[in-house]
Amino acid sequence: MEQISFLPTFASWQVAARRALQNEIRPDQIAWEELGEDQPPLHLFEEAEPETAAKPASQFRVPKRFLALAKLISLHRDASRWPLLYRLLWRLTHGETHLLEITVDPDIAQAHDFEKAIRRDIHKMRAFVRFREIEHAGEKWFVAWFEPAHHIVEQNASFFADRFASMRWSILTPDRSVHWDRKTLTFTAGVPRSEAPAADQMEELWRTYYANIFNPARVKVHAMQAEMPKKYWKNLPEATLIPSLLHEAPQRIETMMKKSAAKIAQADGDEWYPAPTPKTSSLTTLRGAARGCTACPLYRNATQTVFGEGPKHAKMMFLGEQPGDQEDLSGKPFIGPAGQLLDRALKDAGIDRNSVYVTNTVKHFKWEPRGKRRIHQKPSSRDIAACRPWFEAELQVVRPAILVCLGSTAAQALFGSSFRVTKERGKLLESELAPRVVTTVHPSALLRQPDEEARVREYAHFVQDLGVALRAAER
Numbered sequence: 001m002e003q004i005s006f007l008p009t010f011a012s013w014q015v016a017a018r019r020a021l022q023n024e025i026r027p028d029q030i031a032w033e034e035l036g037e038d039q040p041p042l043h044l045f046e047e048a049e050p051e052t053a054a055k056p057a058s059q060f061r062v063p064k065r066f067l068a069l070a071k072l073i074s075l076h077r078d079a080s081r082w083p084l085l086y087r088l089l090w091r092l093t094h095g096e097t098h099l100l101e102i103t104v105d106p107d108i109a110q111a112h113d114f115e116k117a118i119r120r121d122i123h124k125m126r127a128f129v130r131f132r133e134i135e136h137a138g139e140k141w142f143v144a145w146f147e148p149a150h151h152i153v154e155q156n157a158s159f160f161a162d163r164f165a166s167m168r169w170s171i172l173t174p175d176r177s178v179h180w181d182r183k184t185l186t187f188t189a190g191v192p193r194s195e196a197p198a199a200d201q202m203e204e205l206w207r208t209y210y211a212n213i214f215n216p217a218r219v220k221v222h223a224m225q226a227e228m229p230k231k232y233w234k235n236l237p238e239a240t241l242i243p244s245l246l247h248e249a250p251q252r253i254e255t256m257m258k259k260s261a262a263k264i265a266q267a268d269g270d271e272w273y274p275a276p277t278p279k280t281s282s283l284t285t286l287r288g289a290a291r292g293c294t295a296c297p298l299y300r301n302a303t304q305t306v307f308g309e310g311p312k313h314a315k316m317m318f319l320g321e322q323p324g325d326q327e328d329l330s331g332k333p334f335i336g337p338a339g340q341l342l343d344r345a346l347k348d349a350g351i352d353r354n355s356v357y358v359t360n361t362v363k364h365f366k367w368e369p370r371g372k373r374r375i376h377q378k379p380s381s382r383d384i385a386a387c388r389p390w391f392e393a394e395l396q397v398v399r400p401a402i403l404v405c406l407g408s409t410a411a412q413a414l415f416g417s418s419f420r421v422t423k424e425r426g427k428l429l430e431s432e433l434a435p436r437v438v439t440t441v442h443p444s445a446l447l448r449q450p451d452e453e454a455r456v457r458e459y460a461h462f463v464q465d466l467g468v469a470l471r472a473a474e475r
């Protein structure tokens with residue numbers, strides 16, 4: 001029996017296998033021994049057999065397909081891959097030139113099983129690597145921890161370099177680590193899990209993203225669990241959401257079915273439908289259903305649905321236009337500069353912000369890029385019509401004593417496009433949707449006043465309008 005020691009890489013095995021073939025050593029006469037990276041390669045076998053005594057290497061021709069298959073199979077973790085590869089090589093070069101076509105052959109079947117496992121592992125790594133942001137040498141660096149089943153890190157590295165070309169990142173694994181500095185890929189030894197960074201704020205963003213793209217109508221629990229086996233869950237921030245999303249799936253499917261209602265509009269390949277709201281008296285259920293809303297094109301460029309917030313039976317409901325940049329990122333309504341001004345004005349009017357329900361007419365942020373900034377764009381009448389069922393549903397659940405429309409978008413959603421806030425503000429009005437309504441300007445209008453004097457005057461007027469609403473709510 002010949003013992004062949006080699007580094008467990010395809011290149012090293014290839015050299016050893018070629019020598020064994022040249023010396024006509026049968027597969028069953030070889031014991032393949034993998035060397036650790038810290039062991040010196042023992043070229044005993046190669047040195048013992050001078051090349052002149054062997055057949056010329058060119059004599060051993062194999063199909064290109066075999067080379068590609070062998071390279072892939074060499075990434076498998078099972079040590080039996082090396083004798084298997086040599087058996088295939090031996091048979092291909094000893095009269096069985098069509099061996100690769102014989103799928104029922106046990107060696108070929110085993111090779112295909114190994115190949116499948118490798119491909120699956122490559123796919124899993126692409127799907128389940130999650131980067132966490134850290135600071136490294138004064139730069140942003142993204143680090144991920146992954147435990148591949150096989151030796152696929154190098155094989156997969158260029159995929160991540162292409163996909164995340166503009167980021168500096170490292171993927172750490174127990175066997176091998178790969179790093180990208182926006183120019184070059186480098187590889188280092190594997191590391192223990194403890195060297196990977198812990199959870200960070202990116203995980204919340206990732207969870208939000210996942211909740212938004214989760215399609216309850218497409219979910220097949222068994223297929224999902226096969227695709228995302230539990231062993232990957234511990235590295236996936238979104239895994240904590242899966243049980244609740246699965247639980248909500250039937251309800252969300254029902255609401256999606258309602259989306260088959262008449263189309264509101266179609267333009268440039270985009271479509272607008274009335275948002276599919278579920279029949280419920282639960283704000284949590286409404287909020288959950290709104291997360292997956294795709295009734296108009298606005299969801300595509302926004303981070304998440306920004307649903308209303310506040311006590312279920314609040315006496316006062318405030319309806320704004322749409323979330324802004326900060327609201328879009330945080331998922332909470334009225335927390336940006338206009339929201340902070342609203343808080344101040346509520347306080348000055350004697351209203352406790354925690355006792356009111358605040359929401360928007362349109363639940364996704366509509367914006368256009370300007371340089372690195374996202375600039376607010378007014379929602380169109382189609383956007384408003386599509387989103388209207390959400391605030392109607394909120395109104396039906398909360399049933400506030402008074403609805404305060406902040407700005408013309410909210411007011412016109414109730415009273416029609418001819419309604420003028422400048423004329424009607426601060427008056428107690430009636431509408432079909434809410435028995436008592438007060439309209440006033442949007443707090444962002446106060447931020448746009450040209451000078452301090454105008455700002456002070458307009459702010460006082462705004463607080464006065466809120467006072468009208470408060471007195472109506474208390475009656």
Ligand code: SF4
Nearest residue numbers: 293296363364386387
């Ligand atoms: S803006 Fe409203 S209707 Fe449009 S996708 Fe968002 S939640 Fe749905």
